[in-house]
Amino acid sequence: MSAEAQVALLRQVEQIAREYSEQHNADARLPLAQRHPVSVLLAVRPWEPALFKTFRRSE
Numbered sequence: 001m002s003a004e005a006q007v008a009l010l011r012q013v014e015q016i017a018r019e020y021s022e023q024h025n026a027d028a029r030l031p032l033a034q035r036h037p038v039s040v041l042l043a044v045r046p047w048e049p050a051l052f053k054t055f056r057r058s059e
Helices: 003-027
Strands: none
Touching: none
């Protein structure tokens, strides 16, 4: 993934985080019986499983 694509992806993740936070705040006034715990986890970092390295093409 190019540096530009990583920046674009990070912007999208940040937008989703803002929307999640806004919805959480909007629902905070509801009774507990009408709310359910929900978590979202997404990370962006350089990573390649060791198994995949064996399939990497030579440059």
